Amino acid sequence: MTIVDVRILVEGASDVEVVSKALQGLALGSEYNVTISSIIPTTNIEIAKSAAAGADLLIIATDADRVGRDLAERLFSELGEMVGHVERMKLPLGHDLEHVDVELVRKELKNALIRAGLKSLQILPEYMALRNQLLDLKGRYDGLVEEYKKLRGEYDALLRAHEELKEENEKLKEENEGLKALLENSKNVYTIEEAWKSLFPAEPVPDEGYIGRAVERLGLAGKVIVGQGYIFAEDKALVDELLKTVYLSRVIKEEPLKPPRPPTEEPQNPEPEAGEGPDIVENPEVRPEDIEELPKGL
CATH class of the missing domain: 1.20.5 (Single alpha-helices involved in coiled-coils or other helix-helix interfaces)
Structure with missing residues (x-):
């Protein structure tokens, strides 16, 4: 359990003796789980601020007269935001330890601690x-x-x-x-459109990327460069061959070849149709020598 840091602010050195005497009869650690870390004798605001800063509980113990009340109110307003909680405690009049009722101081101190605890509960x-x-x-x-x-x-x-x-x-x-x-x-630079139209004036110009892929697949990288709408090659004939190949690939891609038609069978010895026969010569001219030759042939 966390120990509560309590500091007591008094007006002078004689008050320190009175409060110290009263604390001797209190078991604050076991009863209230608090410890009195310091008793500060001062009426100076700046010294009080420095000594009280960071305390969990600050008890302002001043005399019960008007001067003590005024001092307590001033310290309360100045120190309220610098500590966890501020509590007022009245000391009996007189600063002579022999004539001060220590038991009364002890009781007032316990009441201040109880009031601080009850306010904390609120x-x-x-x-x-x-x-x-x-x-x-x-x-x-x-x-x-x-x-x-x-x-x-x-x-x-x-x-x-x-x-x-x-x-x-x-x-x-x-x-x-x-x-x-x-x-x-370079001198051997040709625009793609001019080079294509010079070969195929009626065909649309192919995409530059398509021509570039053709260069790569045909192994012409380094010999032909395509880009920015131009074709560079050392030889114009190489450009023409490239564009012809591109044109051929487009034609094949767009119009696939038709399969060949199977051959038709023809008869080896066609029979003559009815009505057909050897040509007949009308009114043939028979010569005498032809007739004479017939018996020889037979």
Whole structure:
């Protein structure tokens, strides 16, 4: 159990002797779970602030006369926010230890502790409400911490991805600048549209990416460069061959070849149809020598 830190503020050194004498007959630790950490003799506000700061309970013990009451009220208003709780205690008039009723001081001290405890009970419901609010806020805080960690992880991942994309963009930018410079400084540069229309004026110009893939698949990388609407090659004939191949692939893709028709069988020895026969020559001319030759043939 936590020990309550109690400090007592008195007007002078003689009051310290009186209060100390009264404390000798009190078992504050076992009865009230408190400890008197210091007795401060001063009427100076700044010294009192420094000595009382952080106390759980501050008891202002001044004389019961008007001067003591005024001092107690001033200290109460100045020190109220610096300690957990402030309680007023009246000391009997007179500062001579031999003539002061120590038992009366002891009783007044116990009453001050009891009043402080009862006032603390009055604010207990408010304390419990604040405690519940604190626990609720702590739960929300823990949830926000977990959400923050998750978002932080996602942010770091996005940051790394951004850096990678940035590096890749810089690399592509350098390659694009190099390609652009190469195209601008080269003589063998042809626009895709002009090169295509020169071969196939009635056909639509194919997509640049399609031509680029054809370059890769035909193994022409390094010999032919396609980009920014241009084609670069050391030989115009190579460009023409490339575009013809692209055209042929498009034709095959769009109009697949039809399967060949099976051959029809024809009769080996066709029979003549009725009515057909050897040609007959009307009014043939028979020569005498032909007739003479017939017996020889027979």
